[in-house]
Amino acid sequence: MLLNAQDISIAYGDIQAVSQVSFHVEKGELISIIGANGAGKTSILNSIMGLVPLKEGKIFFDGKDISALPAYKRAKAGIRIVPERSRLFPRLTVMENLLVGAYRLRNKIPLQERIEFLYSFFPILEKRASQPAATLSGGEQQQVAIARALISEPRLLLVDEVSMGLMPKLVDQVFEQLRRLNNDNGLSILLVEQNAIASLEISHRAYVLETGVCVYHGVASEILADPKLKQAYLGH
Numbered sequence: 001m002l003l004n005a006q007d008i009s010i011a012y013g014d015i016q017a018v019s020q021v022s023f024h025v026e027k028g029e030l031i032s033i034i035g036a037n038g039a040g041k042t043s044i045l046n047s048i049m050g051l052v053p054l055k056e057g058k059i060f061f062d063g064k065d066i067s068a069l070p071a072y073k074r075a076k077a078g079i080r081i082v083p084e085r086s087r088l089f090p091r092l093t094v095m096e097n098l099l100v101g102a103y104r105l106r107n108k109i110p111l112q113e114r115i116e117f118l119y120s121f122f123p124i125l126e127k128r129a130s131q132p133a134a135t136l137s138g139g140e141q142q143q144v145a146i147a148r149a150l151i152s153e154p155r156l157l158l159v160d161e162v163s164m165g166l167m168p169k170l171v172d173q174v175f176e177q178l179r180r181l182n183n184d185n186g187l188s189i190l191l192v193e194q195n196a197i198a199s200l201e202i203s204h205r206a207y208v209l210e211t212g213v214c215v216y217h218g219v220a221s222e223i224l225a226d227p228k229l230k231q232a233y234l235g236h
């Protein structure tokens with residue numbers, strides 16, 4: 001088991017964001033956590049990355065308790081995050097943004113090979129390499145954000161609301177790229193999304209959150225195929 005979160009709770013002062021949620025990701029899986037805005041999805045990703053503390057519970061990565069590790073040590077262990085709305089450095093070029101993802105790792109990873117791989121996977125980035133990130137479209141910025149996380153060869157990719165603000169055509173494109181990264185390259189991915197249908201279509205399993213509580217988990221294809229489950233949890 002690559003990632004195992006056990007009964008985690010997260011609070012911001014007196015506000016309880018997540019209550020006793022458990023989930024896991026096996027090596028090579030693409031797992032979705034779905035739910036409405038405010039359900040606690042982003043808080044969970046940030047807790048895995050070490051950006052917000054746990055109130056209760058434990059998080060294990062590859063069998064090791066990382067609950068108290070700072071974010072940089074979790075990144076060093078192989079966890080990377082694609083944050084909501086990409087959060088690029090707007091004045092830096094595409095290439096410079098990518099190199100930020102390799103900060104302090106340039107002598108430890110085959111940097112040129114990684115850049116060539118990323119350009120083969122996201123061809124538009126090679127064409128835009130010298131452009132400031134601020135000049136890119138929303139879909140292009142999302143691809144840079146994913147590539148920036150991938151340049152360090154992560155073992156687990158956390159993806160936060162990758163579809164937010166994108167046109168439907170671009171949503172399909174980005175989700176297909178995530179599916180290929182998982183299916184063709186074996187990358188383990190934990191995806192949190194409001195776009196439940198698109199998320200479930202590329203996932204192996206899914207967890208459904210409502211106001212910080214996990215109300216259902218199961219095989220993604222079964223949720224999509226069962227009208228009662230779709231109506232109960234997806235509103236379809």
